[in-house]
Amino acid sequence: MKSIIDINMMNNKVWIWVAWFSLVFSMAQAQILNPAKWQYKVSKEQVKINETVEIVFQVILDEGWHLYGNIQNYDMGPMPTEFSFETQPKYKIVGTVKPVGAKSEFDTVFDVTVNYFEGKATFSQTVKILDSNPIIKGTYEYQVCHMTQGKCILLSDDFEIKIKTTP
Template sequence: MKKILVLVFLITSMGYSQILAPVKWSTTVKKVSNIEYDLIINATIKPKYHLYSLKVPEGGPLPTVFIFEENENYELVGNMTEDKGHTTFDPVFELNVKYFETSAVFKQRIKLKTKKALKVIGEIEFMTCNDTSCVTGYDDFEIAIQ
């Protein structure tokens, strides 16, 4: 029964996702070598909201997901990494869940297959919650590599 209530809670709060924008995203690039770069995606989170981790337990909130558009000019190296964050018991989901407050930094290393300038294009799917509601969100990103 509790899982059904959580599902209803999430569905009804999704309608507010177009109005509320509890997370603002920005990007930077760090050159690691002649052919490798770290793509850095920063989340600025409004007070009282939590942004959830890349990995959450089954039955928990929706994780933060980064989807990179395929491009023959680069390849992803390893998996996306994230800040340490906080792990605590979430009474809504009745699970220990990792989340971020105020800000979060996600990094993805790429390896270039060309010397030409290119753009890394992708999207972010995420969920944020406060004490009264949850908001699912979606954002696009485009990162230029010179």
Template sequence: MKKLLFVAIAILFSTQLYAQILKPVKWSYGFKKLGKGEAMIFMKATIDDGWHLYSQTVKDGGPIKTTFTFPASAAYTLIGKTIEPTPFTRNEKVFNMDVSFFEHSVIFQQKVKLKTGQATVKGTLEFMTCNDKQCLPPENIEFSVAVK
């Protein structure tokens, strides 16, 4: 009977460990008003140690690059493209190419022109993250930032 109980507990424990989902990147959002009806939207990725998030500039044939998509809005217009700081770049054997990425944290920025005094800036981001042992499937996340 003790053996059966031990096996049942072991199976339950192992399925709980297997069911844990890795989420090595956490996103947060904010804004800063710039004057002249403009604002800067900030999309910050906090990246767990040992993991990296890919740049927006990864070439075809590599990992999925980070991409921001903003739907058309009557409340604001985009000014330029989403900008990022200078990433690390190294050759990754898995992809057989130089790949640009970020570690620890990175803040992406998108300037917008508000058509009224305030707006809710909505968007979708797609990203992929890897460590030295594995890559996780790409994720799509919707976000919104209330600019007041």
């Protein structure tokens, strides 16, 4: 009888520890903020070799959050959005990433004029297709700040865009 009670007590302790670790893990997950949801689209569903396409990155921002544009005119300030594309022989990046519809305003926190987006952000990149079915890979890094809560977050993510070519 005593061994059954000892086993039940051990099982209860194990379950208490499992529950505690689960609670801590779920609380840690809840603390991760991601106020910017990224997606992309390609200007053409199918493209021929030697044609160009526009890759359009769209970002939906949670209410109250700003995303800083990739083109800034300061040395010290919030981190501009940066795009890096993997170099591959199947495509060529043409020009630079263009922000679409960024606002400009003097920021008293950083003491500089910043280009930023609120609500949503759009960036466009021209790509020339040099070979069949390229996969365009890269990374974007960015900073978002909440204008009333004073929170700023640096984030990054990888992207992979498959382009279908036609003969």
